[in-house]
Amino acid sequence: MSAILSWVATSGVVQGVIIGASLAFLTTILLLDSVARAETTTVNGWSSIRRAGQPGNGLLVRAALQKALPVVNVFEEAAYWTTSVDGAGKKLSGEQTYRLHFAAGHLPPNDAFWSLTATDTVGYIVSSPTGRSSVDDHSGLMTNPDGSVDILLQSQAPKGLAGNWLATPSGRFKLMLRAYLPGAAILDGSYHVPPVIRAS
């Protein structure tokens, strides 16, 4: 008995188990991330996953989507879009100023509400001492003369349009747009969120 134990201790089986388990975890992460990417639709830098939280997904897909967006609503209850890049594909940074321009009548169609939130790269809201980290359809956004709406994304208060300011964290950040009870144009895929434009 003690011979077996000492063989287990010295043979490297224990180390092998530890290494195997770690590699299994790493493989799982890489596999699930690539499956989640295949399930993700990205337009104008904004990514959304239609099958998240839905019953009937296979073993790989259900795991991948649970990793990408844990316990989120099904798409017809709430549509989520995230982006960590601007329209040109550059990473979003709090040192830059950005503008999100919704053409007249092109705010996310919905039967409940929409909201836009700035978070750190993991997804946590970063509390901003100066401004809101979230804007929505009931926060009194100013409309341009042509009916369009501009949302200003920057860490410092803008000179004009303060009511349309979304305070961004100082470093790299992520944006999340939600539309609860999304309208038909979102559900049929014809609605696209406009790109985040970096101000020159």
Place this chain on the structure above:
Amino acid sequence: MNRLILKYPYPVTAIILLIFAWVVAQRLARGVEGIIPLAVAALVVWLLGTFVFIYFWPQITVGGFQRAILKRGFGGGPVPVNTLYAVPERSSQSALSGSLMAVGTDDVVYVGGWLDLKAGPSVLHVPEMAGRYYSVQFTDPTSGANVAYVGKRTTGTGAGAFLLCEQKWTGSVPGGMPRIEMPHHSALVIGRVFAADDDDRHVAYALAKQIQLTPLDNESRRPG
């Protein structure tokens, strides 16, 4: 610690892989045969482990929420099983505490709880929402799928009571109560009640507190 790994996944992974490489190199230095038990064990665990992780990933994720709800709660202490807790703070206010709620949005009052129907059905009570957006989501812990919804989209905004039971439960449903079956005996419950602004938040919170679970037994003893 979790946040550290989430924030710097590549350096953390690189360090772990370097340690493994060093362990293998140490063994190889003593001869190639010495590496065989390690290599075989690593390969078997690698293949089996990958399958196990993928199979159980939804359960591990939802189980994380289960532990967080039952052991830690959302700032008001642990939330007992088969009860719901309405979170008074906004998501952005809970950001500093590193709470689960900090990943949410400020536009809703969140309600959270863990349902377990092993001891019998529960009844979900919702107040009159008068057109206000709300939803109660039931997430199956095995698949991570949202198996049922109560709320504006699915059941409307009127006051109501819904029977929550296991599929195999065969008791009689009290008059007119809709029956909602859970594929397994437990479920994660997440409620959301729309709040337009800080003033409206008080109204929404008062409504969210009235979204409640009661055991079915109590129901039959209710007068009238």
